[in-house]
Amino acid sequence: xxxxxxxxxxxxxxxxxxxxxxxxxxxxxxxxxxxxxxxxxxxxxxxxxxxxxxxxxxxxxxxxxxxxxxxxxxxxxxxxxxxxxxxxxxxxxxxxxxxxxxxxxxxxxxxxxxxxxxxxxxxxxxxxxxxxxxxxxxxxxxxxxxxxxxxxxxxxxxxxxxxxxxxxxxxxxxxxxxxxxxxxxxxxxxxxxxxxxxxxxxxxxxxxxxxxxxxxxxxxxxxxxxxxxxxxxxxxxxxxxxxxxxxxxxxxx
Amino acid sequence: xxxxxxxxxxxxxxxxxxxxxxxxxxxxxxxxxxxxxxxxxxxxxxxxxxxxxxxxxxxxxxxxxxxxxxxxxxxxxxxxxxxxxxxxxxxxxxxxxxxxxxxxxxxxxxxxxxxxxxxxxxxxxxxxxxxxxxxxxxxxxxxxxxxxxxxxxxxxxxxxxxxxxxxxxxxxxxxxxxxxxxxxxxxxxxxxxxxxxxxxxxxxxxxxxxxxxxxxxxxxxxxxxxxxxxxxxxxxxxxxxxxxxxxxxxxxxxxxxxxxxx
Numbered sequence: 300x301x302x303x304x305x306x307x308x309x310x311x312x313x314x315x316x317x318x319x320x321x322x323x324x325x326x327x328x329x330x331x332x333x334x335x336x337x338x339x340x341x342x343x344x345x346x347x348x349x350x351x352x353x354x355x356x357x358x359x360x361x362x363x364x365x366x367x368x369x370x371x372x373x374x375x376x377x378x379x380x381x382x383x384x385x386x387x388x389x390x391x392x393x394x395x396x397x398x399x400x401x402x403x404x405x406x407x408x409x410x411x412x413x414x415x416x417x418x419x420x421x422x423x424x425x426x427x428x429x430x431x432x433x434x435x436x437x438x439x440x441x442x443x444x445x446x447x448x449x450x451x452x453x454x455x456x457x458x459x460x461x462x463x464x465x466x467x468x469x470x471x472x473x474x475x476x477x478x479x480x481x482x483x484x485x486x487x488x489x490x491x492x493x494x495x496x497x498x499x500x501x502x503x504x505x506x507x508x509x510x511x512x513x514x515x516x517x518x519x520x521x522x523x524x525x526x527x528x529x530x531x532x533x534x535x536x537x538x539x540x541x542x543x544x545x546x547x548x549x550x551x552x
Numbered sequence: 553x554x555x556x557x558x559x560x561x562x563x564x565x566x567x568x569x570x571x572x573x574x575x576x577x578x579x580x581x582x583x584x585x586x587x588x589x590x591x592x593x594x595x596x597x598x599x600x601x602x603x604x605x606x607x608x609x610x611x612x613x614x615x616x617x618x619x620x621x622x623x624x625x626x627x628x629x630x631x632x633x634x635x636x637x638x639x640x641x642x643x644x645x646x647x648x649x650x651x652x653x654x655x656x657x658x659x660x661x662x663x664x665x666x667x668x669x670x671x672x673x674x675x676x677x678x679x680x681x682x683x684x685x686x687x688x689x690x691x692x693x694x695x696x697x698x699x700x701x702x703x704x705x706x707x708x709x710x711x712x713x714x715x716x717x718x719x720x721x722x723x724x725x726x727x728x729x730x731x732x733x734x735x736x737x738x739x740x741x742x743x744x745x746x747x748x749x750x751x752x753x754x755x756x757x758x759x760x761x762x763x764x765x766x767x768x769x770x771x772x773x774x775x776x777x778x779x780x781x782x783x784x785x786x787x788x789x790x791x792x793x794x795x796x797x798x799x800x801x802x803x804x805x806x807x808x809x810x811x812x813x814x
Contacts, residue, residue, distance in 0.1 A: 361713050380721070388719035398714035402732045402809060411728060412718035444809045457714075464718060 318367030329523040345520030391461030399445040451482030573802035598775040609767035620688035628696025653694035684756035703738030743800040
């Protein structure tokens with residue numbers, strides 16, 4: 300219920316307007332325009348190299364877009380360092396390779412940013428971190444270092460770490476692609492739980508089951524353009540787009 | 553060589569063992585510098601009657617090493633950051649510094665700081681000890697810069713991306729995420745450099761600093777007994793580097809989270 304209610308609230312949380320990005324000769328994003336509402340779960344799919352990860356990374360300026368305009372929660376994505384750091388506290392990100400800080404314990408990984416950016420005391424930050432770790436089912440591992448955890452556990456810590464900043468939107472960049480098959484479910488379960496709590500989520504993934512079940516929208520990227528933007532029922536239903544049919548056929552084996 | 557001198561209780565954590573080893577090694581070093589004259593005094597001539605001189609020389613050698621070692625690590629960090637900087641003049645400055653220092657002999661650098669700098673600017677007239685410290689720090693800094701730069705380059709890009717995506721600013725990204733990981737990688741070559749520094753401090757002898765090698769040489773030329781004198785001098789260096797290696801190995805263990813060290 301909360302999701303629908305949030306989604307109805309006026310201006311979009313993220314708006315992307317005619318964004319272009321090139322890597323040398325390769326035109327990765329071509330005039331991409333779309334917007335995302337608060338509380339929405341948007342799943343971004345497409346072949347590798349189609350620009351889906353790049354779009355995600357331009358939203359918090361891990362990639363710099365060449366032209367166009369991106370506004371997140373009223374903050375334009377630009378080079379102003381202050382503005383950028385403010386923006387990044389609102390946008391959590393989960394990476395394919397987890398990118399946990401290997402020299403810190405699980406608890407320190409989760410508590411670091413709130414302590415440094417939000418200037419929370421150590422005790423308060425670690426208390427919140429513990430709650431988040433409990434939420435992702437890893438409270439018992441709080442004092443271990445990342446190397447001692449499985450891939451699935453590390454990714455759940457990475458989700459907790461991003462959530463610790465209390466972001467308004469969470470970006471997931473192929474969060475299960477680097478995992479052994481038996482660990483995919485535990486990560487997806489945490490993401491489902493997060494979606495049902497009303498979090499705004501943008502998820503780049505090849506997990507079509509997740510897309511169908513949890514997504515409010517499916518965006519299909521093809522050669523730097525959004526080729527289709529449809530609800531899951533429509534996307535996975537009678538699909539008229541030839542390339543999407545081929546793509547879905549390949550994914551399903 | 554690293555000796556497993558300290559069999560700590562099995563229940564102690566890696567950090568506790570490391571801290572304990574560092575504390576004990578520092579304690580041993582202090583005791584050694586303070587009381588070195590006692591064991592040396594027991595040795596026959598020409599060592600016994602010069603025991604105080606050897607002890608004083610060892611103290612000066614360690615002072616030179618510690619002061620220029622700390623300054624050298626700080627210089628190394630700055631030069632390494634300069635070399636990986638996005639600002640071109642900083643890269644040139646750091647690159648030029650490393651180029652000049654690595655390309656010229658340390659002995660020339662020591663002589664240059666002591667004799668030539670005051671000619672350039674009379675205000676730079678330093679004492680022999682200070683000159684030696686400056687030259688050794690500059691020298692160590694250049695070699696440390698390369699070790700630390702290698703460490704910085706070894707930290708995966710994803711670490712910086714994760715830090716930035718959490719809203720950490722440049723300073724915290726560096727001090728909380730990049731530097732600790734880079735330092736761990738740089739540590740073995742840094743230790744190499746510090747051990748080399750302890751031995752290279754003997755070149756301060758050329759400008760008259762009364763450090764260990766200088767003492768050894770003075771006693772040797774006064775007594776014409778090179779074998780016991782130089783053997784003693786070498787042994788004191790060996791003991792000092794051994795203690796130093798114990799400290800640095802303990803620091804490495806502190807960073808060895810995965811337990812890769814045997």
